[in-house]
Amino acid sequence: EPEVTQTPSHQVTQMGQEVILRCVPISNHLYFYWYRQILGQKVEFLVSFYNNEISEKSEIFDDQFSVERPDGSNFTLKIRSTKLEDSAMYFCASRTESRSDLHFGNGTRLTVT
């Protein structure tokens, strides 16, 4: 069964550094998402992406965040200048249609020191 894959599984970075989290959605999917989950807290929506542009974003997704689909297969989340509070699990997800089931990757654990 096709899967959403995320790399790396764990990323450690220093405060103020830029980090790029990578995702390969399922190949025939058209809608892409990033969520994050701070340890012990709920899953939080960050951004949705369709037709090469952001369709919705949350208040968390400020100017420090950006997303890109650079080559038709990868979907990346960039944090320009990481803060301690950005430490969390980041989940990528994709689906075929706007109302179909969402497939999640296993996440990237980001640790900002």
Add this chain to the structure above:
Amino acid sequence: DAKTTQPNSMESNEEEPVHLPCNHSTISGTDYIHWYRQLPSQGPEYVIHGLTSNVNNRMASLAIAEDRKSSTLILHRATLRDAAVYYCIPDGKLIFGTGTRLQVFP
């Protein structure tokens, strides 16, 4: 965004049925009701979704109230592997709430 109310936690014994309730009284007329679950140390996993009619799949059944203001996820025979946090999400943006933590005892 539609608001949801789910019990914080529920318990079940293995091989017994589990009924996980969700109230979503502010759901819009066109939004599907999605259920996801998150096993420990994993990403969320799709369980089932529906609009008006009850739905069945290999994992679970979804019973939707006639007025669509509530729904119930039914696990017909709970297994230890079903221990997870279950999220009811009645909107297209898939905004997760706090969910119901299901414990399953052998």
